[in-house]
Amino acid sequence: QVQLVESGGGLVQAGGSLRLSCAASGRTFSSYAMGWFRQAPGKEREFLAGISKNGGQTYYSADSVKGRFIISRDNAKNTVYLQMNSLKPEDTGVYYCGASVLGAAMYSGGYHYWGQGTQVTVSA
Secondary structure: OEEEEEEOOEEEEOOOOEEEEEEEEEOOHHHOEEEEEEEOOOOOOEEEEEEOOOOOOEEEOOOOOOOOEEEEEEOOOOEEEEEEOOOOHHHOEEEEEEEEOOOOOOOHHHOOEEOOOEEEEEEO
């Protein structure tokens, strides 16, 4: 198993930036593809970005964040990151990282482990 802990959320003005981190412990981090998701109040968990086990491939939600968010990972530090730029009020929500023993999926059902989430609030 792997345990995931997100950090880096907070309150930011529209147009600002945040970098989220997801630290993993337990089984070898490079055994997992990773993904970032967001859940706004009253909405389903939404895929944002995914990254392969070795970091060689990345995937993004075309509608939500393409061109503004960047996913990366550092397997030596057991951490995956989400750099978020040009934030908008509609980016507000709880951000979760997920780990998959298979490939990086673009849907929540493809992930086997989740962190507790970190709140991001973007003010207008």
